Amino acid sequence: MTKNDLRDKLDGDELDLALLNLSEVPVKEIAALPRAVKIDLSNNQLSSLPLSFAKQLSHITRLELGSNKLTELPSNFGNLKNLRHLDLYNNKLEDLPVSLCQLTNLRWLDVKNNPLNPKLKSVLGDCLNQKECEIAAKNLIVHLKKVESELEREKQKKLKEERDREAMKHRQEEEEKARKRAEKKAAKERKKAEAQAQAKPVVVNGSVAEKEKKVVEETTVVPQKKAASKKSSISCLGIMNWILFILLLVGLGGLIYVHTEGDLSVDALLDAVPRIISNGEILIEEVANALSFETLQEIPSRFYNNVIIANAVAVNEVLIEYGVDLVEWGKVISEFLSEVWRATYDITTDVYEWANDNLDIESIKNGIMMGFTFLYEQLLVVKEELGKNEAFMSATEPIRHYGAVIVETASDVLAPVWGSISWIFVYIQEEGPGMLSVIQEQATSVYTSARDSIQELVK
Known part of the structure; x- marks a missing residue:
């Protein structure tokens, strides 16, 4: 049946295909008529519906399938979500697919004269009039949703049982592997014990004892040498760290001493910090300007070698091609360091002001000194008491x-x-x-x- 033939059967939104002795549904041709939402396929020779029926005709709202030879409906029949009227009168259906529970818009259902299973038949009723057909549609949705829930529970139960079986199998395999490893280890230990029991050292002029003594000496001397070498390297590293730390402190102290003009009071230190920050920012800015590639290109050759400038410019051009601008990065880093410096200064100033306003520095200093004095006095007492103990002094x-x-x-x-x-x-x-x-x-x-x-x- 062609599309034009179907067009002749279309009246408004109703497509009448009844009494045509059809054994197959022309799904493709019907889908080409999207205006047809009410389809009558009753009184034909249909024994089944293809899966494409519910997939391509999900827009239909009324479906007449009465007086055919249908033995089952496709499993995806629930895709007809817009269906409101379904006539399955006088077929050979024994059951309905669970997917029909998705037909939430269904308002009318007729399944009379079908060999339905007793439970489903009792749920749907007789469908002898309009009211009973409406009730049958509601009851079908409720019943199939319960069936779907039960099937889902059964499915989850089976999956759980399958997982438990897999876990038990895996556990048994692991136990078997562990048992084999233990047996293999025990066999190895037995062989080792037997080999040691059978071994008999031959002593010739005390050579065995001398060899054992030499081995013991070697195993003792080597770790001692390693420990001594490690201790020496650690000591040298510690001395270098202390030297660097002292140099850092001396440099920092000199910087502070110069900017405070020898006045190491708290107010002088706070006044000196902004000058240090300002000088540092000026130096960073001037160095960044001096090291820019535009500046290097303008510097006379008596100051820098032309080859170095050319290479630097070439490298800069390559970096710019890849989106890397050293000048911009230098500015970003300079601004970042300046912000960090300012933030550190602000935090330090806030902490000092808070401590100065809320804490009694003199009382804290006096308390610390009193604590150290007390500990020192107690140590003197302990020393005096121990000095009177002859056994302790002798030991x-x-x-x-x-x-x-x-x-x-x-x-x-x-x-x-x-x-x-x-x-x-x-x-x-x-x-x-x-x-x-x-x-x-x-x-x-x-x-x-x-x-x-x-x-x-x-x-």
């Missing part, structure tokens, strides 16, 4: 002897170092005010000269 005599030797040796070693450090502090204390003016003048001169040179290069 600790070797320790005190070697302790005195260690202290004396340390004093001899550290005395020159401490003397140098003390001399540095004394020299700074005595000559600091005079040196400060000289350093400031020199620093101002160097800074001014460097700034002028950098500005000239930038221009």
